[in-house]
Amino acid sequence: MQEQRSITNMADYIDLNGAEQSFGDTDAQREVRQNDRGYVFHSWSAQGAINPLPIAKGEGATFWDYDGNEFLDFSSQLVNLNLGHQHPGLVKAIQEQAGRLATIQPAMANDVRGELAKRIVEHSFEGARSVFFTNGGAEAIEYAVRLARQSSGKRKILSRYRSYHGSTGTAITMTGEPRRWANDVIDGEVVHFFGPFVYRSAFWATTPEEETERALAHLEQQIQLEGASTIAAIVLETVTGTNGVLVPPPGYLPGVRALCDKYGILLICDEVMVGFGRTGEWFAYQAFDVKPDLVTFAKGVNSGYVPLGGVVISEEIHNAFVDRPFPGGLTYSGHPLACAAGVATFDIFEAEGILERVRDLGARVVEPRLREFAEKHKSVGEYRGTGLFWALELVVDRETHEPLVPFNAAGEAAAPFNAVVAACKAAGLWPFAAGNRLQIAPPLVISEEDLVRGLDIIDAALDVADSYYTGS
Known part of the structure; x- marks a missing residue:
């Protein structure tokens, strides 16, 4: 679906003043970072411990930072962007x-x-x-x-x-x-x-x-x-x-x-x-x-x-x-x-036909692939969900259900899960990460090709989770 909404403007993105710009403008990115860190108070955060990623553009199920790095949005931002970035309608x-x-x-x-x-x-x-x-x-x-x-x-x-x-x-x-x-x-x-x-x-x-x-x-x-x-x-x-x-x-x-x-x-x-x-x-x-x-x-x-x-x-x-x-x-x-x-x-x-495609993609693409993950990766204790809303419960022991990281883990205790999330982002996927779970909630307009590509990235990131597995 997002292919039908391709932006025709040849510029990489449009800046605050309505001017066409190209990725890689370090001055523009620096100004965004400075204004954010200088004047914006962020929720749920220790203000001195964060470094928010400046975003230049979004389209469909994808967004880009100022360097042109592309991310598949598998969290629909905060599970709100059901119709994707910049839907023309x-x-x-x-x-x-x-x-x-x-x-x-x-x-x-x-x-x-x-x-x-x-x-x-x-x-x-x-x-x-x-x-x-x-x-x-x-x-x-x-x-x-x-x-x-x-x-x-x-x-x-x-x-x-x-x-x-x-x-x-x-x-x-x-x-x-x-x-x-x-x-x-x-x-x-x-x-x-x-x-x-x-x-x-x-x-x-x-x-x-x-x-x-x-x-x-x-x-x-x-x-x-x-x-x-x-x-x-x-x-x-x-x-x-x-x-x-x-x-x-x-x-x-x-x-x-x-x-x-x-x-x-x-x-x-x-x-x-x-x-x-x-x-x-x-x-x-x-x-x-x-x-x-x-x-x-x-x-x-x-x-x-x-x-x-x-x-x-x-x-x-x-x-x-x-x-x-x-x-x-x-x-x-x-x-x-x-x-x-x-x-x-x-x-x-x-x-x-959004409702129909959500049911179809969930049943035909996502659920079978997550079942495959559970068979392939020991760190997947359980998968569950419906439509385009799923979770992978990550564990270090399937028999005891011990989670990959402890409840409400932070700092070093959260390092194994943070490593899995980092692997996703490094491969171009922005995951919905919570507790010891990778949750899957892409825009409902995501193309099947991008949905499969995102699941491929998660598949590879689960190798990182497997490396922490301690059970039999």
Whole structure:
């Protein structure tokens, strides 16, 4: 697909002033580095320990640095660039919207905002009624929780370990991984529970069926001990993202829905990372026979070309605010430039058959190749995933499942995994690296040729992981 969108301009890239430039301009690169290090404060980083790579250009599934080094983007940046770099349909939609109405406040009705909300509702769950737009995924989580608490009159939120929901107050408290630790408890009414993960089961399960049964029993006990009358919602990533591409085992999500119904609790599906085609569905929950009450989205709704997120709201929750005001709002809710790219996303998905190609490439190309990796490389303890969203669990011992690097490893302890990542980058692939996993999440428009080439690079990098293997 990206071949159809080749840039005709003969320049290597266009600079900040709109001038055509060639790769290898050390002065331009130096200025980008100096401004970044001089004035930009980066997230999740010790500012003196980083050296961000200056990027000059992106196109399709590829981006280039100022020296002309080319990287296949196997992480879709932060798993948001579903339609790739510089998709002409998205760029055109933003340009045309800027030309006719660049912005308008959310209290006013706007054609493109309403059109996008309509399309999202029509492609979501039965009983969906409306959309509240935010500026990104963390805000979507914050507002989904607020909607749940305000409509139910209850305060407590249950979320899983091995999860990431964002870095704002309630969202980071709900997060069930190490990035939460240094932020303390900002929202004291969040309780964590264990979700299913057969490979590293917290329930000593040996089959997906056992894992489902025991994980649901654990959750029900948690509900009972916390008090169902105090719990507003259960929040979960439909398919866990950064923490391992954990696809729920058969029956788990319907089981959670049944528990929510039994105890009068709302179900919030966090689809910020997996919504809009990543798993081969408009929303990942649509493959698991479950209907949520609220759904959060961001990232893939417009591939991050302009910040946008939101919450899909059920009829029942929507109606709770028919006669009383909802206590919340955002200056840029449903920004027209962002919404224009969102509407274009729906058009592009249909025109280019995105969902169908994601299912095809995932089943026909990725899954068989990862199965081959598991047979060839001892360091691959498990592979798992769906669509164009997969993970390779790297280990030093298959029998004990000991990971390639310890949990939350840093410094020298992380050296083996860092060496695998470095091998990928040296060969021209930018991987999605997390914990002891290589995760595969390329743009959904990636050509089959580039997808295979990227998998070839990972195959070679796994030789590095194998060199650390200590098991039999």
